[in-house]
Amino acid sequence: MDHPVLHVRDLHVQFVTDTGTVNAVNGVNLQVKRGSTVGIVGESGSGKSTTMMAVMRLLSTGARIGGQVDFLGENLLSLSKKQMRKIRGHRISMIFQNPSTYLNPTKTIGKQMIEPLLYHHLASPAEARRRAVQLLGDIGISNPEKRFDNYPFEFSGGMLQRMMIGMALLSRPHLLIADEPTTALDVTVQAEILWLLKKLQQETGMAMVLVTHDLAVAAQVCDEIYVMYGGEMVEHLPSEMLLKSQAHPYLQGLIQSIPKLSGEKGRLPYIPGQPLGASANRPTGCIFADRCAYRFERCAERPPLLQLGERHEVACWKAGAEVSV
Amino acid sequence: MLKYVVRRVLYMVIAFLAVSLVTYFLMKAAPGSFLAFNQFLGGITAASINLGVTQQLMQELVKEYHLNSPWYVQWWSYVWNFLSLHMGASFEYPNTPTLSLIRQTFPISVGLALMSITVATVLSIIAGVVAAVRENTWVDRGTMLVAILGTAIPAYVIAVFLMLVFGVWLHWLPVLGFKGIQYYVLPVLSLALPMIGSMGRYMRNSLMETLHSEYIVTVYAKGGSLKNVVFGHGLRNSLLPLITVVGPQLASLMMGTVFIENMFGIPGMAHLFTTAASMRDYPLIMDSTLLYALVIMGMNLIVDLVYGFLDPRIRKTGYAG
Amino acid sequence: MALKMEELEDRQTRTYQILSQRRSTFALRWFRFRKNRLAVVGLVLVVLLVVAAVFAPIVAPYSYTKPNFLETFKGPSARHWFGTDSLGRDVFSRVIWALRSACIVGFGAEAVELTVGLMIGALAGYLGGLVDNILMRIVDIVYAFPSFLFSIILVMLLGHNIWAILIAVSATSWVGMARVVRGQVMRLKQSGFIESARSMGAGNWRIIRRYLLPNSMGPVLVAVTFGIPANMMTEAGLSVVGLGIEPPTPDLGQMIIDGQQAMFSYPYLMWTPALLFAITLISFTFVGDGMRDAFDMKGKR
Ligand SMILES: Nc1ncnc2c1ncn2[C@@H]1O[C@H](COP(=O)(O)OP(=O)(O)OP(=O)(O)O)[C@@H](O)[C@H]1O
Ligand SMILES: [Mg+2]
Numbered sequence: 025m026d027h028p029v030l031h032v033r034d035l036h037v038q039f040v041t042d043t044g045t046v047n048a049v050n051g052v053n054l055q056v057k058r059g060s061t062v063g064i065v066g067e068s069g070s071g072k073s074t075t076m077m078a079v080m081r082l083l084s085t086g087a088r089i090g091g092q093v094d095f096l097g098e099n100l101l102s103l104s105k106k107q108m109r110k111i112r113g114h115r116i117s118m119i120f121q122n123p124s125t126y127l128n129p130t131k132t133i134g135k136q137m138i139e140p141l142l143y144h145h146l147a148s149p150a151e152a153r154r155r156a157v158q159l160l161g162d163i164g165i166s167n168p169e170k171r172f173d174n175y176p177f178e179f180s181g182g183m184l185q186r187m188m189i190g191m192a193l194l195s196r197p198h199l200l201i202a203d204e205p206t207t208a209l210d211v212t213v214q215a216e217i218l219w220l221l222k223k224l225q226q227e228t229g230m231a232m233v234l235v236t237h238d239l240a241v242a243a244q245v246c247d248e249i250y251v252m253y254g255g256e257m258v259e260h261l262p263s264e265m266l267l268k269s270q271a272h273p274y275l276q277g278l279i280q281s282i283p284k285l286s287g288e289k290g291r292l293p294y295i296p297g298q299p300l301g302a303s304a305n306r307p308t309g310c311i312f313a314d315r316c317a318y319r320f321e322r323c324a325e326r327p328p329l330l331q332l333g334e335r336h337e338v339a340c341w342k343a344g345a346e347v348s349v
Numbered sequence: 350m351l352k353y354v355v356r357r358v359l360y361m362v363i364a365f366l367a368v369s370l371v372t373y374f375l376m377k378a379a380p381g382s383f384l385a386f387n388q389f390l391g392g393i394t395a396a397s398i399n400l401g402v403t404q405q406l407m408q409e410l411v412k413e414y415h416l417n418s419p420w421y422v423q424w425w426s427y428v429w430n431f432l433s434l435h436m437g438a439s440f441e442y443p444n445t446p447t448l449s450l451i452r453q454t455f456p457i458s459v460g461l462a463l464m465s466i467t468v469a470t471v472l473s474i475i476a477g478v479v480a481a482v483r484e485n486t487w488v489d490r491g492t493m494l495v496a497i498l499g500t501a502i503p504a505y506v507i508a509v510f511l512m513l514v515f516g517v518w519l520h521w522l523p524v525l526g527f528k529g530i531q532y533y534v535l536p537v538l539s540l541a542l543p544m545i546g547s548m549g550r551y552m553r554n555s556l557m558e559t560l561h562s563e564y565i566v567t568v569y570a571k572g573g574s575l576k577n578v579v580f581g582h583g584l585r586n587s588l589l590p591l592i593t594v595v596g597p598q599l600a601s602l603m604m605g606t607v608f609i610e611n612m613f614g615i616p617g618m619a620h621l622f623t624t625a626a627s628m629r630d631y632p633l634i635m636d637s638t639l640l641y642a643l644v645i646m647g648m649n650l651i652v653d654l655v656y657g658f659l660d661p662r663i664r665k666t667g668y669a670g
Numbered sequence: 671m672a673l674k675m676e677e678l679e680d681r682q683t684r685t686y687q688i689l690s691q692r693r694s695t696f697a698l699r700w701f702r703f704r705k706n707r708l709a710v711v712g713l714v715l716v717v718l719l720v721v722a723a724v725f726a727p728i729v730a731p732y733s734y735t736k737p738n739f740l741e742t743f744k745g746p747s748a749r750h751w752f753g754t755d756s757l758g759r760d761v762f763s764r765v766i767w768a769l770r771s772a773c774i775v776g777f778g779a780e781a782v783e784l785t786v787g788l789m790i791g792a793l794a795g796y797l798g799g800l801v802d803n804i805l806m807r808i809v810d811i812v813y814a815f816p817s818f819l820f821s822i823i824l825v826m827l828l829g830h831n832i833w834a835i836l837i838a839v840s841a842t843s844w845v846g847m848a849r850v851v852r853g854q855v856m857r858l859k860q861s862g863f864i865e866s867a868r869s870m871g872a873g874n875w876r877i878i879r880r881y882l883l884p885n886s887m888g889p890v891l892v893a894v895t896f897g898i899p900a901n902m903m904t905e906a907g908l909s910v911v912g913l914g915i916e917p918p919t920p921d922l923g924q925m926i927i928d929g930q931q932a933m934f935s936y937p938y939l940m941w942t943p944a945l946l947f948a949i950t951l952i953s954f955t956f957v958g959d960g961m962r963d964a965f966d967m968k969g970k971r
Contacts, residue, residue: 082569113572125563128582130589136567139581143572191571360810367811375823501955502948503903505910509926509944517937524933604818611911612930623911626822634823641816 029096029199029231030056030079036090037071037078037255047306048074050255051091053329056199061225061232063246063263065239065278071255072235076201080118081108096198113140117192121204123184127176134172137191146195159190163220182213186220193224200225203235218245239279243267248335251275254311257329259338271332271343273316310341318342354654361646366428368642369635373424376631427632431639447636450621455640457527458606458617464533465540465602466595473545477552477587478579484557493550500546505608508539527615536613540605544598551594555587589656596652600645699964709960715953722766723773732760734767735918745938752942756932761925761939765946768920772950775836775905776898782840783897787847788890794848795855806852809845817842821904822913830916839904843897850893888965895961899954906947922947 037049049071056062064072077083079093081100093100095116100108112118117140120126127136137160138152147155153172160168163186176184185205192200202221206214222245225232236242242249243266251259251272259272270276307313309324316323322341329337330344338344418426434448480492499507515535516524522534559565560583568578607619614620618637625633703709722729737759744754752761794805821838828834908914909923917924922943929940 080570082566109572109574111572112570118570120563120567122563126567128564128568128586130586131582139568139573139577140571143574143577188567364811368815371815372820372823375827378827497955497959498952501899501952503907503951505907505923505926506944506948506951509930509940512930512933513937513941517933600816604816607818608907608910612927622819623822623913626826627912629826638816638819638823641819645816 027097028055028057028094030054030233031092031094032075032079033092033094034090035075035078035093036088037074037083038088040086040088048255049078050306052252052255052257054250054257056231056233057247059225059229059231060247061222061234061245063242063249064233064235064252065237065242065249066252067278068237070252072252073203074255075252076118076203076233076235080112080116080201082112082118110144113192113197114144114146114195115197116199116201117195117197118201118203119185119188119192119205122208123188124176124181124208126188127184129176131175132172133174133176133179133187137172137187137194140191140195144195152194156190156194159194160187163187163190163224164216181209182217185209185213185217189217189221189224193228193230196228196230198230200230200232201235202232204237205234206241207237214241221245239266251278254306256311256339258312258340260329261332261336261338265336269336271336271338272312272340273318273342274312277315310339312340353657357650357653361650364646365639365642369428369431369639370424372635372638373420373427376635377420427635428639431636447633450633451618451636451640454616454618454621457615458603458610458619459644461533461536461540461606461609461615461617462599462602464537465544465605466599468537469541469544469548469598470591470595472541473548473552473591474584474588476545476549477556478584480549480553481556481560481583482575482579484560489553493553496546496549498546499542499544500550502543503608504539504543504605505612507542508535508609508612511535511539525614527613532613532615536609536615539609540602543605544602547598548591548594552587552591555590556583559583559586592652592656596649599648599652603641603645703960703964706956706960706963708956709963712953712956712960715949716957719769719950719953720773723770726766726770729766732763734759734764734920745936746942753936753938755928755939761942764920764925765922765943768922768925768943769946769950771832771915771919771921772902772905772947774832775839776902778836779840779843779901779905780894780897782836783844783847783901784890784894786840786844788851790844791848791851792855795852795859798856798859802852805848809848812842812845815842818904818907821908822911825908825913830914832915832919835905835908835915838908839901843900843904847890847893847897850889854889892958892961892965895954895958899951902947902951 032052032054035049035052035054036047039046039048052071052075054062054064054075064075066072074083078087078089079095079100081089083089089101091101095111100111103111127133134153134156137156138147138149141147141152141155142149146152157168157172160171165171165183165186171179179187189205200221205221206217209217218241221232221234234242234246243263246263249261249263249266250257251261251274253274259270259275261270266275267279270279308326310316310319310327313319313323320342322345325341327339327341327344329339331337332343476492476496480489483489512524512535515522523532524535526532556579560578565578565582568582573581603619606617607623609615610617610620611623618640622634622637622641624630625637741754746753752765755761755764790805790809794802820842824838824841825834828837905914906921906923906926909921910927912927914923915921925943926940926947929936929943933940
C-alpha cells in the first residue's frame with residue numbers, strides 16, 4: 025500500500041537542439057499508487073508528454089534526463105537499455121493521442137497487436153492470436169476474428185484506439201500511461217473510450233496515468249490530479265477537490281476557461297499572457313508570476329510546494345498564505 | 350484495379366507499335382536498307398557458288414519480308430512475325446532464324462540482369478540500413494558518398510577498375526569469356542554498383558523517414574528492439590517504395606548489359622544486337638529492338654502492378670490514400 | 671478580366687519585386703552552393719577540364735594522330751605523363767582531345783535537348799488542353815524507347831562522325847527536359863503570375879520568353895547539369911560497343927576499349943582514360959548536387 029507503483033523524483037528533461045537548449049521538464053515529482061488513476065493536466069507545451077516519455081525512456085537521443093524514476097522500487101533511469109526493453113510493453117504500457125499515426129499502416133492490426141506478447145516471449149504466435157482475438161471482442165470490436173487481419177486504414181479512429189488499448193493491456197501491465205487517448209477522437213467516442221479504460225482498469229487492478237487537456241474528464245476519471253505549468257508541477261490535489269478547492273491561480277484560470285454549456289454567452293474567459301516557453305530563460309521567481317492576477321512582492325522568490333492538506337500541495341505564495349493565516 | 354491494368358496494357362500496345370514504326374522507318378531510311386535489299390541479295394549471289402539455291406533463298410527472303418508489298422504490309426509482317434514468334438531469317442545468318450539467335454542469347458542477358466538486380470538490391474538494403482541506423486555518423490556519410498560515386502559512373506567505367514583490380518593485379522577473377530560462375534562476378538558487380546547509388550540512397554532516406562515516424566515510437570513502447578524496429582517495421586515500409594526505384598533502373602540496367610556484354614565478351618542478346626548493328630542486319634535489329642522495348646515496358650508494368658499488390662491500401666481499395 | 675484594380679496593382683508590384691530580387695536571390699543561391707564543399711571542388715574541376723578541352727590544341731603537348739614507332743608502349747614519364755600507346759602516340763594528348771569530343775557531344779547534345787525540351791515543354795504546359803495531351807503522349811512513347819539501342823540505330827543511319835553522334839545522343843533525352851519544363855510552367859501558370867503579366871498587355875511569346883523561362887530556371891539548370899555527363903556517358907558508350915566516333919579522332923570510350931586489349935601488359939592505357947572520365951563525370955555530378963542545394967530542391971528528384 026505504501027509503495028507507489030511509480031514514483032518520479034525531481035525529473036528534469038532538456039533537449040539540446042541546433043537553436044539552443046530547451047528546458048522541457050524542470051523538477052517534476054509525481055506518485056502513482058497501486059490501482060489508482062492519476063491525471064496530469066496543463067496547457068499545451070507544459071511538458072506532460074515529455075514527462076511520460078522520459079518515464080518510458082522513449083525520448084530521442086538528444087534529450088538529457090535527470091532525476092529518478094522509481095518503478096516498483098527500481099530506478100528506471102539507471103537500467104540498461106536491455107533491462108528497460110523488458111519493462112516497456114510488459115510492465116508499463118503506453119498509448120498515444122493519435123492512434124492512426126501511431127500504428128504502422130502497412131501491417132495488420134493483429135500482427136501489431138500481438139507484438140508485445142512476442143517481444144517479451146509471453147506467448148506463442150498462435151496463443152497470442154487467440155488471446156488478442158478474445159480481447160478485441162471483449163473491448164467491443166465485433167467480428168474480431170476477421171478484424172484481426174484488417175489493416176489500420178480499415179478501422180475507424182475509435183476502433184483504432186480500442187485496439188491500441190487492447191494492445192497495451194494484452195501483456196497485463198502494472199501501469200498504463202495514456203497520453204491524451206481521446207483528444208483526436210469524436211466527442212461521442214471519447215466517453216466510450218474513457219469508460220472502457222476505467223472498466224479495464226478496475227478489472228485488472230493496474231495503475232493508470234491519464235494525460236489530458238480536459239479538466240472535466242480528469243475530475244471524473246482520476247483519483248488524484250497533478251497540474252503542470254512550464255515543465256513543473258504547480259499543484260497536486262485529489263480529484264474531488266478539483267472544482268471546489270483548487271488553489272493555484274493557474275488552475276483557477278484553467279477551470280474558468282472551461283466553456284460552460286449553460287453559461288452566459290459572454291467572452292470566453294482565458295488566462296491572459298503567453299505560456300512560459302520551454303526555450304525561454306526561466307525566471308528566478310514564481311514561473312506563473314507574469315500572467316498572474318494576484319502577483320505580489322513575494323512572488324519574486326520561487327515558491328516551494330506547500331502542503332495545504334492531506335494529498336494537496338501547491339506551489340504558490342498566495343495560496344499558501346491564505347491557508348496559514 | 351482491373352480497369353487500371355487494362356488501360357496500362359492498352360497503352361503499352363500503342364507504345365510498342367510506335368516503337369516498331371519508328372524503328373521500321375529508320376531502317377528504311379538507313380543507307381543500304383530495304384530498298385537496296387536487292388543489292389544485298391546480289392552480294393549473296395556473287396558470293397554464292399550454287400546459283401540455284403541462292404535464287405531460291407532470295408525468293409524466300411523476298412516472300413518472307415514482303416519486300417514487293419507496300420510499307421505497311423512490310424511493317425506489319427515484321428511486327429506480326431515478331432509477335433507470333435515466327436521471326437524469320439536474319440540477313441547475316443540466312444540459315445538461322447532470328448528466333449533461335451535470340452533464344453540462345455536472350456536468357457544470358459536476362460540472367461545477367463536478374464543477378465545484377467538481386468545483388469544490387471541486397472547490397473542497397475544493407476548499405477541503406479547501415480547508413481540509416483548510423484544516421485549522420487561517418488559510416489553514414491561514407492556509405493552515401495560511395496553511393497553517389499557509383500551513380501555518377503557508368504557500368505563500363507566501373508568495369509575497368511574491377512578488371513584492373515581483380516583481374517590484372519590480384520589475378521582473382523577472369524576478365525574475359527563466359528565459361529563458369531566465376532566469369533559472372535565482375536560483370537554482375539559492374540552492373541550492380543551503379544544501381545546501388547540511387548537505390549541505397551533511397552533506402553537510407555526512406556528507412557530514416559520511417560524510423561522517425563510516430564508508429565516507431567509505438568514499437569519501442571511495446572518493448573521492441575532496434576532489430577524489431579528495422580526488420581519488423583522499417584524495412585517492410587521502405588522495401589515497398591524501393592520497388593518504384595528499381596523500375597526505372599531496369600531499363601538502364603538492360604542498356605548497361607550492352608556495354609558489359611561487349612567488354613567482357615559475353616555472348617548475350619546485347620552483344621548480338623551491336624553485332625547486328627555494325628553488320629546492318631535489319632531483321633535482327635528490328636526483332637531485338639522490339640524485344641527490348643517489350644521487356645522494358647513489361648518490367649515497368651510488372652513493377653507497378655507488384656507495387657499495387659504489395660500496398661494493402663491499393664490492393665484492397667484500388668487506389669492509394 | 672475580372673481582376674480588381676487593387677489586385678492588379680498588387681500583382682504588378684509583386685512581379686516587380688520578383689524581378690528586382692533577382693540579384694539578391696543569386697547571392698543567396700551562390701551562398702547555398704558554396705556551402706556544399708564537394709560541389710565547389712566539382713565546379714573547379716569542371717572548369718579546369720572544360721578549359722583543357724577547349725584549348726586542347728594548346729594544352730596537348732603532342733599530336734593525337736601522328737604515330738611514333740620508336741616510342742611505343744612507353745609507361746608514364748616526365749616526357750609522356752600518361753605514357754604512349756601501341757602506335758607511340760602520347761596518351762595525355764589523346765586524352766585531352768578525347769575530352770574535347772566528350773565535351774562537344776556533352777554540351778552540344780544538351781543544347782539540342784534544352785532547345786527542343788524548352789519548346790515542347792513550354793508549349794505543352796502553357797497551352798494545356800489538347801496540345802498538351804498530344805505532346806505528352808509523344809513524350810511518353812519516346813520514354814518507352816530503349817534509348818541506347820535507338821541511339822545505335824541512329825548512328826548507323828547518320829554515320830560515325832561527331833555530329834551524327836550528337837544528334838543520336840540528344841534524340842531521346844529531350845523528353846526528360848520537356849517534362850521538367852512543362853511541370854515548371856504549369857506551376858507558374860497556377861500561381862497567377864502569368865495573368866498579371868497578360869493583364870499588362872504582354873503577348874504569348876513574350877510571356878513565355880520574359881516570364882516563364884526565367885522563373886522556371888532552377889529545375890531546368892539542374893537537369894542540364896546532370897544531362898551533360900549523361901550525354902558523355904552515351905557518347906563514350908557508343909565507342910565501347912564499337913559504334914562511336916571513327917578513329918583516329920580520340921574518344922574516351924574507344925581509348926578504354928583499346929586499352930583493354932593490352933591491359934595485362936600496359937594497364938595504364940586502360941586506367942588513365944577511365945580515371946579521367948570518371949573524374950569528369952563525378953565533378954559534374956557534384957556540381958549538379960550543389961545546384962540542387964542552391965535551388966533548394968533537395969529530395970525533389
Ligand atoms: N524532441 C524535442 N526537441 C525539442 N523540444 C521539444 C522536443 N519535444 C518536446 N519539446 C518541447 O518541450 C516542451 C514540452 O512539450 P510536451 O510535448 O511535453 O508538451 P505537452 O504538455 O505534452 O503538450 P501537448 O498538450 O501539446 O501535448 C514544448 O515546449 C516542446 O516544444
Ligand atoms: Mg503531449
